Amino acid sequence: MADITLTPGFRRTVEQTWGDTGRAWLAGLPGLAAGLMADWELSPAGPLPLSMNWVGRVRRADGTPAVLKLGVPESGHLADEATALECFAGRAAITVLARDDARGALLLEEARPGTPATSLTPRDDAAATSVLIEVIARLHRPAPDGVALPELSGRIRSFRGHLRRFPGDDPLPRHLVERAAGLFEELCATATGRVVLHGDLHHDNVLAAEREPWLAIDPHGVVGDPGYEVGAMLYNPDPHAPGDAVLDAAEARIEQLADGLGMPRERVVAWGFVQAVLSEVWSCEGDGMVSGRPLRLAHRLLPLLP
Template sequence: MALGEISHDCRRRLATHYGEAAGAWLARIPALMEDAADRWGLSLLGYHDAGHASVGVTATDSWGRAIFLKAWTDPARYRHEVAALRHWRGDLATKVVEAADDLAVAALEMVGGRPGGADRPAVEQALVAQALDDLHAIDACNPPVGIPRLSDYIRHELTPRIRRRLHTVQLAQWMPVAHAGLRALDDILRVPGRETVLHGDLYRENVLFADRRSPVFVDPLPMLGPAAFDWAFWVVYYEAGSGIEQRLELAVQVSGLSERDIHRWCSLLFLDGLLYYLEISDPRAVQFGKTAAAFAVRCEANRP
């Protein structure tokens, strides 16, 4: 089928994420997807209008298998994501069926046979916690070539971003969040942990279910770093503002890491997220700030 142009909402999201320079790439999307489909014998069905860093199209292969065709704006992000998914070969991460480096397009097996995966079970978070521990256990002695290091991200992106925003936003009642986050940042830079291949972007929409018992990780932003970062991201952002205590308890129980280690990363992520929400005047800032402040008070009470 002829895909036609992408939707206005998709164009807006990608332009917000990558700037107006993404416009020329977006105009090429129908041709890129049709080229990939021709190469791999896929039948295109239509756009799946989601995501902020890529464009997705649903398709089927010649055997009738449901395929998700994904095109990345950033070729480096394409390379890193495909490399990580191949490293995690098996049932824990979405399978790469085909990939075209010249197009920065990959054909992925659709989780659960439909966009968004199968229905989520009542014990979702316990299943995800066990799956994340299994993901981290996959051999990291031979990580994919070129995967960025979390330590570089902390030093060269996250730290300067936090320092800049601390001078441009009014924290007011959220100062305990800043104090806890900055202490955590200092600890993290001084005490590196054992590295594994991290997912790096553990929002709920990036963990789908193949069936009612099988979580599958999709859309990673992979890095090499300590597993505590992924656990903290999951605690803070999987469902921002709710279920924090339950996920923290599961993270400590399943990962075998110390609560203090995960606390450090949570404190840093809470500060980074709150500063972002405040900078863009996001209405979520107040509730997120309350959650982050309560967490900071708890961490302070538990400090040795």
């Protein structure tokens, strides 16, 4: 049976995000994990860090390593993740070995050694950015007709919901949210393509591997403008850490992304600003608190907007 020891932080995140549904899911997690281990003929092989979902290393019946990932089924997050990974078909991303949407379960390829691209940033930020550019170039393909993924344009609801909930400048300056919302709609309306997006591509979600040099993990799975992909990496890695070394590298990253992806610099800046504000809007959805660095990035990028 899998070791499903849960950290207090993980429990708190699940309960704050999904309320009673999350608490019920946590209570049933031991039985759920045991059932899947039996059904998929898995044996436990070690823990992994927990965030929004439960994950653990496992071995399949033939001895090959894999990762078991479990999430609240009602959220639909893991179903979107699986669909996106299936669209990527192993190009610069891990593969789906099995899925059970009703039980909110995925069996995934394990990227080994699994060192994140974060490891490159302290000594060579440009090298880390090059890795992310290469991954984007391999991931992006036109979205298949009828693909069961949400449209990027639907994320305007997060901006509108924030503006309704918070009429003033607390917890976020209202003018920034209004500017980001308007710019988001403009960028979606002028999309240069319609691709399956990872949706949360940054240094900690790109791991060193053997099958390919680097593989993406944990996609949100969304369909829309290719430029959206660049935003998250401008305030990562570790957006909650103190210090602004990452922000000091933002302009160099913007230039490298624009050149490496053949994208107008002003569009990279615009998507970076929009995603920074959207990240803070999402942070506010729970407890009304901002995380900090994305907001500081938005302030830095505001004067650079066209």
